[in-house]
Amino acid sequence: MRIAVIGGGPAGLYFGLLMRKADPSHQVTVYERNAPDATFGWGVVFSEETLGALRDADRVTFDAITDSWARWSAIDVKYGGETIRSRGHVFSGTSRKGLLQILQDRCRDVGVELRFEVDVAPDALPDADLVVAADGVNSAIRRARPSVFGTREHVHGTKYAWFGTDLVFKAFTFIFRENEHGLFQVHAYPFDARTSTFIVECPEEVWQRAGLDLAGEEDSIRYCQQLFAEDLAGHSLLSNRSSWVSFVTLRNESWHDGAVVLVGDAAHTAHFTIGSGTKLAMEDAISLAEWLERYPRELERALTFYELDRQPMVERFQQAALESAAYFENVRRYAGLEPIQFASNLLTRSGRITHLELERRDPPFVAAVDSWFAGRPEGSVAPPPHLVPLRSRGVTLGNRVVRWPTGEDDAKDGKPSASLAIRLLDAARSGAGLVLTELVAVSPEGRITPGTPGLWDDRHAQAWREIVERLHQETDARVALLLGHSGRRGATRPRREGTDRPLREGGWELVSASPIPYTERSQIPKELDEAGLSKVLDDFRRAAERAERVGFDVLEVHVGHGYLPASFLSPLTNVRTDRYGGGPEERLRFPLEVFDAVRAAWGKDRAVGVALTATDWTSQGTLPQEAVATVRTLKERGCDYVHILAGHTVPWDRPEYGRLYLVPHSDRIRNEAGIATLVGGNVTTSDEMNTILAAGRADLCVFDPPPGDPRGGSFVYAPSS
Amino acid sequence: MRVGIGLPSTVPGGAGRPSLEWARRADRGPFSSLGVLDRVVYESLDPLLALAAAAAVTSRVRLVTMVVVGPIRATAVLAKQAASLDALSGGRLVLGLSIGARLDDYDAPQISRRGRGGRLSHQLLELPECWERGRIGPGTTASKGPEVLVGGLSGESFARMARWSDGYVHGGGPPRAFAGAASKARAAWRDHGRPGRPQLWGQGYFALGDQDTVERGAAYLRDYYSFTGPFAEKVAAANLTTPQAIIDFIRGYEDAGCDELVLLPTVAEPDQVDRLAGVLASL
Ligand SMILES: Cc1cc2nc3c(=O)[nH]c(=O)nc-3n(C[C@H](O)[C@H](O)[C@H](O)COP(=O)(O)OP(=O)(O)OC[C@H]3O[C@@H](n4cnc5c(N)ncnc54)[C@H](O)[C@@H]3O)c2cc1C
Numbered sequence A: 001m002r003i004a005v006i007g008g009g010p011a012g013l014y015f016g017l018l019m020r021k022a023d024p025s026h027q028v029t030v031y032e033r034n035a036p037d038a039t040f041g042w043g044v045v046f047s048e049e050t051l052g053a054l055r056d057a058d059r060v061t062f063d064a065i066t067d068s069w070a071r072w073s074a075i076d077v078k079y080g081g082e083t084i085r086s087r088g089h090v091f092s093g094t095s096r097k098g099l100l101q102i103l104q105d106r107c108r109d110v111g112v113e114l115r116f117e118v119d120v121a122p123d124a125l126p127d128a129d130l131v132v133a134a135d136g137v138n139s140a141i142r143r144a145r146p147s148v149f150g151t152r153e154h155v156h157g158t159k160y161a162w163f164g165t166d167l168v169f170k171a172f173t174f175i176f177r178e179n180e181h182g183l184f185q186v187h188a189y190p191f192d193a194r195t196s197t198f199i200v201e202c203p204e205e206v207w208q209r210a211g212l213d214l215a216g217e218e219d220s221i222r223y224c225q226q227l228f229a230e231d232l233a234g235h236s237l238l239s240n241r242s243s244w245v246s247f248v249t250l251r252n253e254s255w256h257d258g259a260v261v262l263v264g265d266a267a268h269t270a271h272f273t274i275g276s277g278t279k280l281a282m283e284d285a286i287s288l289a290e291w292l293e294r295y296p297r298e299l300e301r302a303l304t305f306y307e308l309d310r311q312p313m314v315e316r317f318q319q320a321a322l323e324s325a326a327y328f329e330n331v332r333r334y335a336g337l338e339p340i341q342f343a344s345n346l347l348t349r350s351g352r353i354t355h356l357e358l359e360r361r362d363p364p365f366v367a368a369v370d371s372w373f374a375g376r377p378e379g380s381v382a383p384p385p386h387l388v389p390l391r392s393r394g395v396t397l398g399n400r401v402v403r404w405p406t407g408e409d410d411a412k413d414g415k416p417s418a419s420l421a422i423r424l425l426d427a428a429r430s431g432a433g434l435v436l437t438e439l440v441a442v443s444p445e446g447r448i449t450p451g452t453p454g455l456w457d458d459r460h461a462q463a464w465r466e467i468v469e470r471l472h473q474e475t476d477a478r479v480a481l482l483l484g485h486s487g488r489r490g491a492t493r494p495r496r497e498g499t500d501r502p503l504r505e506g507g508w509e510l511v512s513a514s515p516i517p518y519t520e521r522s523q524i525p526k527e528l529d530e531a532g533l534s535k536v537l538d539d540f541r542r543a544a545e546r547a548e549r550v551g552f553d554v555l556e557v558h559v560g561h562g563y564l565p566a567s568f569l570s571p572l573t574n575v576r577t578d579r580y581g582g583g584p585e586e587r588l589r590f591p592l593e594v595f596d597a598v599r600a601a602w603g604k605d606r607a608v609g610v611a612l613t614a615t616d617w618t619s620q621g622t623l624p625q626e627a628v629a630t631v632r633t634l635k636e637r638g639c640d641y642v643h644i645l646a647g648h649t650v651p652w653d654r655p656e657y658g659r660l661y662l663v664p665h666s667d668r669i670r671n672e673a674g675i676a677t678l679v680g681g682n683v684t685t686s687d688e689m690n691t692i693l694a695a696g697r698a699d700l701c702v703f704d705p706p707p708g709d710p711r712g713g714s715f716v717y718a719p720s721s
Numbered sequence B: 001m002r003v004g005i006g007l008p009s010t011v012p013g014g015a016g017r018p019s020l021e022w023a024r025r026a027d028r029g030p031f032s033s034l035g036v037l038d039r040v041v042y043e044s045l046d047p048l049l050a051l052a053a054a055a056a057v058t059s060r061v062r063l064v065t066m067v068v069v070g071p072i073r074a075t076a077v078l079a080k081q082a083a084s085l086d087a088l089s090g091g092r093l094v095l096g097l098s099i100g101a102r103l104d105d106y107d108a109p110q111i112s113r114r115g116r117g118g119r120l121s122h123q124l125l126e127l128p129e130c131w132e133r134g135r136i137g138p139g140t141t142a143s144k145g146p147e148v149l150v151g152g153l154s155g156e157s158f159a160r161m162a163r164w165s166d167g168y169v170h171g172g173g174p175p176r177a178f179a180g181a182a183s184k185a186r187a188a189w190r191d192h193g194r195p196g197r198p199q200l201w202g203q204g205y206f207a208l209g210d211q212d213t214v215e216r217g218a219a220y221l222r223d224y225y226s227f228t229g230p231f232a233e234k235v236a237a238a239n240l241t242t243p244q245a246i247i248d249f250i251r252g253y254e255d256a257g258c259d260e261l262v263l264l265p266t267v268a269e270p271d272q273v274d275r276l277a278g279v280l281a282s283l
């Protein structure tokens, strides 16, 4: 086969040599626009796993690379005047220049033709059976046919510059430094006996405030050298075309078009904070060479299998890289965390390293995190974070696990059913620290379905008292009441039949912030007038008083999911022109009045939380930053925690049910508003809980073990003898 | 996990009477269901008519659409057809719905593509109202109407499924892809406060036989998915063409929590049913 490789970076060179090695009858030419020794950038990093793949693919390159390797196993986090070290992360680094040198030499040895200082134009591709576009992130070949490849680009909100330094770091080092312009971070790692990579990154507005948008290369170096003088300890920063740029995450739906195939950065990029670009580029080369060897006469098939093989892997890294990048874009948010928690958060930022994986790598580090989290002296035995008690006012939860059984709409006239009691009891018996009820209505009109339990009557209180007493007697769980009013989502059929299907008969008149029906099928709710508003407040107050007498430990007010209080919060459902409608403050007025009424009626010694919509999941609804402002206000009024919810404000929202989909909202609210949070949303393992809690992304987790988990994915009552 | 089989109603040579013989054999075999696909602009059978014919020659298997493109059909007419199929089959219909993947299927019947997601939501809301007490009859076997599934990979699709249907129907792919979608389906179900859990249906393509059979299967998939551009090649490459590949696939889906996996044919010879039955027997 005649193969033309455009681009002599790691992907192009490695692919070329692997093809020649596999079959010397191939004619392989690599075209590189630069001279052999001209290259940008400093060092690159590989993990153990990648090294294994490189060893298997070509032992000669592997040996040459590992001879020149810098190896280390520690990560240092310099933050808040402390350096926290975590070990057990085996990395190897080398200089990009050295790597390319090795690859070029090896290419020559196996008979790859290298043609330097040839800039290949996309409309004048060399005549070949296969054209490999290894021409980097700005690939002209790809850009010449964006629709064929289905290219999507995401430009990140930070600026970074890739410097070197003659200081040899002992570990992969993250440095955080703040000055009058803002917070800067450094990603630094050694790559040979004399030099380290030193990448400086900051948010775009900080970069502008610092005047770096106008600064030349020397001024930039001077600025950074001064800012990081203490960390550099007299060493200097070195430049190599180190301009400030924004990272672009690049995706392509398809990686080949006829006989043209994309590899490496031309096909995909993953934010540099997980340092995997070169690794992915070289793994692409291995995969492509393998499939071509397997199907030498079926090019289309080989290229298809190459894509099938590589795309899922690359997507996983891109997802992790996006999470990592988001962490660094928002790192200012974590300025309040203790250094040890800050470090734990940093190390688990991308989702690739969990609490458990961290423990495997560095048991002492995790022991230190866990004892810090448990408030025990360092070196003592501490439970994992999810089993650490939490105290709020006079209530102590035995652990951070919350169970929240789904309702089955089986109450009679608001009186909780026997099976509801059993669901709660089973949840409590699983060992959870807190059990949260389904929505309990403050009035008959506040029910979602006729089977919604309530607390508007003393007979309900009696039934609840029996349930709560039994839970307290038989388990260590504390019990939280979720108090709410369905508003415009009331008078619907049992949710076995779906949500928001209006009752055929026996419905009641609905009320809401504004007369907008939930679906086209729904009743038009009545806009609550002053008298109606004060009745609702009264209902909440009385229910809270009853709840206190019943003996609930915690009370949670439902201001989410488009129910009555939440309908006031969102501009999508509140178009009032009185003092309860308009800007965010007016829209918050009624939910606050509800909260105040409940807080006043509820014992000072017991915790009150709010289940709150963090985002409406639509482009026009409540924005995440508005939710932060709302929570700040709630906190001032004596709210102890926020239970993070999203969506359901309108039935045409655009939710996202990816992995741990509510955690980013919890992270933001907890760390920007400074309040405890309870988060669920597909939290299915104790490792996930430990990771979330230790990193300071939430304080409590709604735990939903998957079906088949003996801790009870189902809430069917199976008495244990 | 139950395993069903598809009708060759979209496969060259299958879109006619061969589908009937296929249905008879499937009904006698170890399969739990017969599945059909929907496509307007293609040489294929209408999915509901194909299942009506299948209903007449079978007595046991469930009849599942994977899926019917809802928004290109008037809701009351769709409700009527589904109720009819339910009555003709003795309550064996499972109605999978989604917005479909092809824009020309909207253009041909001159239905606007815009707002199709919202229209599907509306249909899901309306269908039970139509079925209620045989208003748009015949009366269905279950009073709430046939079981309804929803497909799609967007967050809105999962929400729609969780709000207004009985479960999720996945569009195909390796077990890992199914597992990811299943986890989202469960999360959406839980998020919407639905009791119990969603029914999870999966699908995959197969062709069993000699090299010629395998190649015809791949050629059909390339053609059927040609509108996706280069993706078609990937679908063709993933066709299950050996007993071991089918067994691995079934095990993978079972581990991923699938309730019912429907294996769709890519060639039309009825002996495919027997070959697949043979593979299942070896499990
Ligand atoms: C700040 C930063 C830090 C990074 N750190 C790491 C790290 O620690 N670890 C890691 O693994 N990766 C890292 N990377 C990523 C890594 O640099 C790239 O992912 C990797 O180099 C991709 O290899 P490639 O061969 O696909 O492309 P490139 O290395 O970009 O090579 C493309 C080559 O093609 C040539 N070329 C382009 N157009 C033409 C043309 N028309 N004709 C001829 N030649 C052409 C270019 O001159 C270039 O030599 C980092 C990236 C950045 C930005």
Ligand SMILES: Cc1cc2nc3c(=O)[nH]c(=O)nc-3n(C[C@H](O)[C@H](O)[C@H](O)COP(=O)(O)O)c2cc1C
Pocket (backbone or CB within 6 Å): A518, A519, A520, A651, A652, B113, B114, B115, B116, B117, B118, B119, B121, B122
């Ligand atoms: C019951 C219902 C009400 C809707 N109301 C609005 C609305 O008030 N404003 C709006 O922008 N979109 C509304 N939509 C959403 C749009 O009609 C449309 O479905 C949505 O923008 C998604 O478009 P797509 O499905 O074509 O991608 C509503 C959808 C439904 C189902």
